[in-house]
Amino acid sequence: MSENISASDTPASEVATKPPSPVSASIGWLFAASSAFAMVLWLSGPPFAIGPLVFIALIPLLAIAEVAPGSSWKRPLYAASLAYWLTSLQGLRYAHPLMFLPWIALSSYLAIYPLLFVALLRRWRLTENDGSTQAWRHRIPVCLVAAVLWVGLEWIRNYFFTGISVLMLGHALADMPILIQIADLGGTYAVSFVIVCVNVAMFDALNRWVVRRTSSAFDSPTKSIVIAGGLLIATLVYGSMTMNVATEPTGKTIALLGGNELTVYEQDIVREQEIFAAYGQMAIDAVAKSKTPVDAVVWPESMFSGGLPWMTTGVDLVVPDFMQNPAAAPLQPEQLRFAVENNQIDFLNRATSIQRAMRASSTVPIDAPPAIIGGCGLVQYADRPSQYSGVIWVDATGKMSGTYSKNHLVLFGETIPLVHSLPWISDIVPPGLGLDRGTDPERFDLNGISLMPNLCIETAVERIPVNHMHQLNSRANPKLPDAIVTLTNDVWFHDSAVVDHHLRCAQLVAVGCRRPVLSAANGGPTVWIDSAGRVVERLAKGQSDVIYAQPRRDSRISLYVRMGSWPAGLMGAATLCGLAWMTFDWLTRRRKRNAIVEATQPN
Numbered sequence: 001m002s003e004n005i006s007a008s009d010t011p012a013s014e015v016a017t018k019p020p021s022p023v024s025a026s027i028g029w030l031f032a033a034s035s036a037f038a039m040v041l042w043l044s045g046p047p048f049a050i051g052p053l054v055f056i057a058l059i060p061l062l063a064i065a066e067v068a069p070g071s072s073w074k075r076p077l078y079a080a081s082l083a084y085w086l087t088s089l090q091g092l093r094y095a096h097p098l099m100f101l102p103w104i105a106l107s108s109y110l111a112i113y114p115l116l117f118v119a120l121l122r123r124w125r126l127t128e129n130d131g132s133t134q135a136w137r138h139r140i141p142v143c144l145v146a147a148v149l150w151v152g153l154e155w156i157r158n159y160f161f162t163g164i165s166v167l168m169l170g171h172a173l174a175d176m177p178i179l180i181q182i183a184d185l186g187g188t189y190a191v192s193f194v195i196v197c198v199n200v201a202m203f204d205a206l207n208r209w210v211v212r213r214t215s216s217a218f219d220s221p222t223k224s225i226v227i228a229g230g231l232l233i234a235t236l237v238y239g240s241m242t243m244n245v246a247t248e249p250t251g252k253t254i255a256l257l258g259g260n261e262l263t264v265y266e267q268d269i270v271r272e273q274e275i276f277a278a279y280g281q282m283a284i285d286a287v288a289k290s291k292t293p294v295d296a297v298v299w300p301e302s303m304f305s306g307g308l309p310w311m312t313t314g315v316d317l318v319v320p321d322f323m324q325n326p327a328a329a330p331l332q333p334e335q336l337r338f339a340v341e342n343n344q345i346d347f348l349n350r351a352t353s354i355q356r357a358m359r360a361s362s363t364v365p366i367d368a369p370p371a372i373i374g375g376c377g378l379v380q381y382a383d384r385p386s387q388y389s390g391v392i393w394v395d396a397t398g399k400m401s402g403t404y405s406k407n408h409l410v411l412f413g414e415t416i417p418l419v420h421s422l423p424w425i426s427d428i429v430p431p432g433l434g435l436d437r438g439t440d441p442e443r444f445d446l447n448g449i450s451l452m453p454n455l456c457i458e459t460a461v462e463r464i465p466v467n468h469m470h471q472l473n474s475r476a477n478p479k480l481p482d483a484i485v486t487l488t489n490d491v492w493f494h495d496s497a498v499v500d501h502h503l504r505c506a507q508l509v510a511v512g513c514r515r516p517v518l519s520a521a522n523g524g525p526t527v528w529i530d531s532a533g534r535v536v537e538r539l540a541k542g543q544s545d546v547i548y549a550q551p552r553r554d555s556r557i558s559l560y561v562r563m564g565s566w567p568a569g570l571m572g573a574a575t576l577c578g579l580a581w582m583t584f585d586w587l588t589r590r591r592k593r594n595a596i597v598e599a600t601q602p603n
């Protein structure tokens with residue numbers, strides 16, 4: 001006997017979980033939706049910086065995730081995403097004529113991520129409609145699934161291809177301090193998670209009450225609104241409780257030099273000396289104009305080199321081949337060590353002469369000259385020569401008390417893959433590439449204040465300063481710095497929005513580490529950010545001046561510093577599993593199609 005089961009006989013739970021038939025979409029609609037996503041997301045960040053728009057920016061992506069299988073959504077979305085990244089990062093092309101191609105390559109790579117997000121979400125919702133598999137899948141709120149996927153993809157791009165944190169979704173809210181305080185729990189990832197949940201809730205509400213679809217491929221609006229609303233309220237409550245926690249004054253004044261000296265890759269020693277002289281005079285004037293004693297003067301990245309890098313030697317010293325003259329007697333290690341020691345004397349004499357001038361110019365009584373923290377080239381001769389972009393700390397007594405070697409090199413700017421292995425690559429790249437990478441964090445313990453140095457874009461790769469703080473906290477005798485001091489040279493980007501993106505990354509780093517960020521920059525952003533991510537003072541783009549930062553000590557050790565980004569890493573691992581599953585399924589279906597085609601072809 002056959003059974004006829006009507007819709008009315010189907011249990012209510014199964015009706016509620018059964019998705020509707022996916023909607024078909026024209027190519028014009030797909031282009032419009034993709035363009036809307038790119039445009040709204042772009043408007044939410046610099047230069048317009050309409051932050052609240054980020055709460056609806058993903059709605060077009062969620063709509064694309066509902067279109068019927070076979071719809072040509074990939075090309076329109078990739079084109080719109082590529083346009084978004086090319087526009088947002090267009091400032092990169094100013095750095096060097098050869099950067100035009102890396103700008104396009106980087107944008108082309110980053111444009112893949114929105115496609116992966118939509119593809120994974122579609123795979124979650126539009127596969128297997130039968131039985132138990134679909135039932136358990138529908139019990140998991142899609143707003144949480146979407147948030148895990150988006151954050152997982154952000155985590156992947158923070159590590160893959162050297163890593164880049166710029167323009168994470170959470171950065172759009174940098175100017176809304178109350179909404180970013182959760183970054184001390186899980187970094188910018190936590191802010192992005194909440195934003196995605198709100199986007200899904202907005203989409204479900206529009207889908208049900210504006211478009212008035214009888215059923216949605218996503219959750220009921222009640223479920224998504226409850227989850228997103230709860231997260232948003234919790235974020236606001238947590239922000240109001242934590243952003244005004246009492247901090248104590250350090251009583252120290254750090255002068256941040258912000259200049260606008262033009263630099264080029266192939267810079268001769270005369271120009272380097274001119275830049276050094278300009279910043280030297282700025283440092284002297286800064287101390288002269290200060291109404292309080294200046295404890296340290298911070299020079300931007302590379303500005304303290306002046307054609308004279310700081311050199312050191314190792315115990316296993318070997319004279320490099322390029323130093324040997326075939327027409328003369330071989331240069332011995334002792335001779336090289338002597339030359340390096342003379343270089344150190346000249347370097348410190350130059351530094352102390354500026355310190356004496358700063359002390360003499362001071363209009364307020366000071367017991368000792370200000371310390372100098374400066375961006376400078378570092379060279380070490382050991383079993384092989386090594387060259388670093390670094391930071392030096394000359395203390396108030398004129399001694400070299402600390403150095404920091406940059407841990408994260410700029411892809412295409414300071415390093416190029418295979419540049420040392422393939423001669424044809426090294427022949428076309430400009431001089432100055434191929435720097436060595438430092439591996440450890442450093443802490444400069446000045447009198448009464450401790451500073452952790454970061455260099456260049458390291459605050460724009462969030463894991464670098466956070467991992468540094470974590471490592472310092474994990475040592476046998478942990479001592480976290482009172483502030484993060486970052487030295488950068490953003491003049492390459494011609495006052496474009498790239499400078500603002502860098503600033504927003506630093507704001508989220510300040511919250512994630514619960515430490516003020518003091519940035520001295522050539523070409524911006526020279527800025528003083530407090531431990532709640534608020535900009536206390538900032539120089540305008542293109543302005544040459546000084547910020548007298550008086551950072552306050554925040555005794556909190558954030559959960560993000562204690563734990564690192566492993567929750568986001570779990571989301572990244574889940575996303576990678578999803579990508580692997582999707583790829584395997586696609587290959588399986590492709591093999592089946594090929595087998596069917598071969599079987600139907602005549603012999």
